[in-house]
Amino acid sequence: MKRGDLQISFSWIFAIIAGIFILFLAIYGVGKLMGMQKTQTGLETGKEIGILLNPLETGFETGRTTSLTIPAETRIYNNCFDNEGVFGVQKITISQKSFGEWAIPESGVNFRNKYIFSEEITEGKKFHIFSKPFEFPFKVSDLIYLTTAEKIYCFSGDIPDDIIEELSGLQQENLKTENCPENSINVCFSSEQECDIMVNYNAGIVEKGDEEIYFSGDTLMYAAIFSDTGIYNCQLNRLMQRVKQLSLLYKNKADFISQRGCYSNLNSDLAVLENSAGTFSGNLGSISALAEEIKDKNDMANCKLW
Amino acid sequence: MVKKKIKAKKVKVNLNKKAQLKIQQMAFMLMAVIIFFVLVGMFVLTIRFSGLKKSATLLEEENAMLLVSKLADSPEFSCGESFGTRKANCIDADKAMMLKESIEKYSGFWGVSNIEIRKIYPKSQSEIICDRLNYPNCNIIRLISGEVSGVGVSNFVSLCRKESSEGYNYDKCELAKLVVSYEEK
Numbered sequence: 001m002k003r004g005d006l007q008i009s010f011s012w013i014f015a016i017i018a019g020i021f022i023l024f025l026a027i028y029g030v031g032k033l034m035g036m037q038k039t040q041t042g043l044e045t046g047k048e049i050g051i052l053l054n055p056l057e058t059g060f061e062t063g064r065t066t067s068l069t070i071p072a073e074t075r076i077y078n079n080c081f082d083n084e085g086v087f088g089v090q091k092i093t094i095s096q097k098s099f100g101e102w103a104i105p106e107s108g109v110n111f112r113n114k115y116i117f118s119e120e121i122t123e124g125k126k127f128h129i130f131s132k133p134f135e136f137p138f139k140v141s142d143l144i145y146l147t148t149a150e151k152i153y154c155f156s157g158d159i160p161d162d163i164i165e166e167l168s169g170l171q172q173e174n175l176k177t178e179n180c181p182e183n184s185i186n187v188c189f190s191s192e193q194e195c196d197i198m199v200n201y202n203a204g205i206v207e208k209g210d211e212e213i214y215f216s217g218d219t220l221m222y223a224a225i226f227s228d229t230g231i232y233n234c235q236l237n238r239l240m241q242r243v244k245q246l247s248l249l250y251k252n253k254a255d256f257i258s259q260r261g262c263y264s265n266l267n268s269d270l271a272v273l274e275n276s277a278g279t280f281s282g283n284l285g286s287i288s289a290l291a292e293e294i295k296d297k298n299d300m301a302n303c304k305l306w
Numbered sequence: 307m308v309k310k311k312i313k314a315k316k317v318k319v320n321l322n323k324k325a326q327l328k329i330q331q332m333a334f335m336l337m338a339v340i341i342f343f344v345l346v347g348m349f350v351l352t353i354r355f356s357g358l359k360k361s362a363t364l365l366e367e368e369n370a371m372l373l374v375s376k377l378a379d380s381p382e383f384s385c386g387e388s389f390g391t392r393k394a395n396c397i398d399a400d401k402a403m404m405l406k407e408s409i410e411k412y413s414g415f416w417g418v419s420n421i422e423i424r425k426i427y428p429k430s431q432s433e434i435i436c437d438r439l440n441y442p443n444c445n446i447i448r449l450i451s452g453e454v455s456g457v458g459v460s461n462f463v464s465l466c467r468k469e470s471s472e473g474y475n476y477d478k479c480e481l482a483k484l485v486v487s488y489e490e491k
Contacts, residue, residue: 011328018336022343029347033354040358047365054372086411112415113380139381245411246381252404261470303468303475306386 038103042094045070046109050092053114053144056131064142065130065170067149073097076122076146077105078227080234086245088238090114115235116144117227124148128172134219136288137295138250138306140242143219143235145226147174153225154180157190160201163218187225197225204284216288233282240280240287247274250305262303269294362491367457370418370488374461377416378484389466389477397423397484399467402447403436409449419456420487423447425465427481442467456487 049068056064079091093108115134126149131142147153152174155167159177167175176184188195198207199221206213206224213224213232224232251270258264273294276287298304377383378395382405385396402423405412425445436444465482468475 010325011332014329014332018332018339022339025343033350036354044361044365048368051365051369051372054369054376085414087415111417113417139384139386141381242381245408249382249401249404249408252407253398253401256404257400257468260468260475261473262468262475304386304388306381306388 038096038098039106041096042103042105043107043109045074045094045096046092049076049094050109050111050114053116053129053131056129056142056144063130063132063166063170065128065172067173068127068129070096070125070127073125074123075102075105076118076127077108078116078118078120078122078146078231079108080231080238082234082237082241085112087112087241088234090116090235090238092116113141114144115141115239116146117223117231117235118146119226119228120231122146122148124150126150128174130170130172130175130222132219132222134217134239135295136239136243137291137298138246140239140246143223143239145222147226149174152176152181152184153187154184155187155189156180157188157193158201159189166218199225214282214284216284220284236282236284237280240277244274244277247271247277254305257303264298264301264303264305266294266297266301266305269297359491366418366488366491367459370457370459370486373416373418374459374484374486377421377486378461378463382412385464385466388468389479393464395461396464396466396479397482399423399442399447399465402449403438403441406436406447406449407438416486418486419450419489420485421449422458422485422487423463423465424483424485425480426483442469456489458485458487460485 052066052068056066073096075095077091077093077095079093080088081091082088090111091108092111093105095103095105097103128147128149130145130147132145134140134143153176155163155175155177164177167177180186185197186193186195187197187199189199189201191198191200196208199205200207201221204215204221206215206221208229211229213229215221215224220236223235227235247270251267251274254264254267254270269290273287273290276290280287298306378397383397383402385393385398388398389396423446430445433446434440434444436442436447460483463482463484464479466477466479469478470476
C-alpha cells in the first residue's frame with residue numbers, strides 16, 4: 001500500500017455499516033413509539049370524552065350543560081355510521097397539536113348509545129356540551145350538542161319565549177341572545193335579518209347556506225343548528241333505529257302487563273310506529289304526527305306505558 | 307527460494323485464519339448487540355402495554371361508575387310517568403323483563419359486561435333469577451344469562467311494577483340495587 005492512502009480495515013467498515021443500521025433501527029423504533037403514544041393519547045381522550053358524557057343523561061330536567069377543557073389544542077372528529085349493527089355507531093376520534101402540527105387521526109372510540117350533534121371537526125381547547133332529551137313520543141335518548149368555545153352563536157329575531165328562557169337558563173358562554181360580539185354566528189328566527197343560520201320555526205326548517213334541514217321539536221332544532229347536515233341526517237337515522245326498538249319494547253310490555261289486567265290499547269299504534277321508524281327515509285312530517293297521536297293516547301290510557 | 311515460497315504461503319494462511327476469526331468475532335458481537343436492543347425494546351413495550359391495560363381498566367371502571375348513576379334514567383329502564391309523576395332513579399321492572407328477552411340486540415350498547423337489578427327490600431331468603439314464569443316472585447333481573455364476571459359497581463334505585471288484585475290495578479315499588487359489571491383488562 002502506498003503511503004498517504006486511507007487505511008481502513010475491514011472490521012472498521014463492518015462496524016460503521018452495522019452502527020448505521022443499528023442507529024437507523026433505533027430512530028425508527030423511537031418514531032414508531034412516539035406515533036403509538038400519540039394514538040394512545042387520542043384514544044384515551046376520546047374514550048374519556050365519551051365517558052364524561054354519561055352524566056349528561058337527563059332525568060326530569062329539560063337540559064344539562066357542561067364544559068370540557070383539554071390542555072392541548074384538540075380536534076374532535078365526529079363520525080356517525082347509521083348502518084352498523086342495530087343502533088348504528090357514534091365514533092369519536094381525537095387529534096392533538098404537537099410541535100405546531102396536527103397528529104394524523106388514526107383510530108377512534110365507538111359508542112352505540114351516544115348521539116353527538118356537532119360539526120364534523122370541532123377544534124379548540126375548551127368545548128361546551130349541552131344535552132336535551134329527545135321524546136318521540138317516549139324518551140328515546142339524550143341528544144348531545146358539542147360546540148367549541150371559539151364559536152359564539154348569537155340567537156336573534158322572533159325567538160320563542162321558551163327558547164330564550166332555556167338559552168339564558170343554560171348559561172352557556174357561547175350561546176347568546178343579546179350583546180353578541182362581532183364575528184359571532186348569527187342564528188335568526190326572522191327572515192329580514194342577515195343570518196348565517198336561518199330558523200323557520202313554524203315550518204320546522206333550518207337553512208344553512210343552500211341547505212335545508214328539517215326538524216320536529218326544539219331538541220331536533222338545536223341539533224340542526226349545531227351540526228353539519230351529514231351528521232344530522234345520520235344521527236336522525238340512528239335515532240329512528242332506537243325508536244323502532246323502543247316501540248317493540250313498549251309493545252311487548254303492553255302485552256306483558258295486559259296479563260295482569262293492565263290495558264293501554266296502544267299495541268297497533270306502536271306496531272305502526274315501529275314499522276315507520278324502520279323504514280324512515282328522512283320525512284319527519286308523517287312520523288311526527290303519528291308520534292304525537294300515540295303520545296295523546298298514552299296520556300289518556302288507563303295504564304300508561306311510559 | 308522454495309523455502310521462501312513455503313514461508314510466504316504459511317504467513318498468508320495465518321493471515322486468512324486471523325481475518326476469519328475477526329469476522330466471526332464481529333458477527334457474534336453484532337448478534338449480541340441486536341439481541342440486546344431487541345430485549346430492551348421488548349422490555350419497553352411490556353412496560354408500555356402494562357400501563358395501557360391499567361389505563362383501559364381505569365376507563366372501564368370510570369365508565370361503569372358514571373353509567374350506574376345514570377342508567378336508571380335511560381329509556382330502556384326508566385319508569386317515566388307510568389307510575390304517577392316522573393321519578394328519578396326509578397326502574398320499570400316490567401320493561402326490564404322485556405328488555406331481558408331482547409338483550410342480544412343491545413350487545414355492547416352500554417359498553418359494560420353485565421347489568422343486574424337486585425331487589426333488596428323486602429328481603430328474601432334465597433336468590434331467584436327472574437324469568438317469565440316466576441316473575442314477579444323473584445329477586446334478580448339479570449340482563450345477560452350465565453354467570454356474572456368482572457367487577458361490579460352499584461347504585462340504589464326504586465323498582466316499580468304494575469300489580470293487580472281483585473280486579474284493581476295498582477303500582478308496587480320496592481327498593482333495589484342496580485349493579486353494572488365491567489371486565490378488568
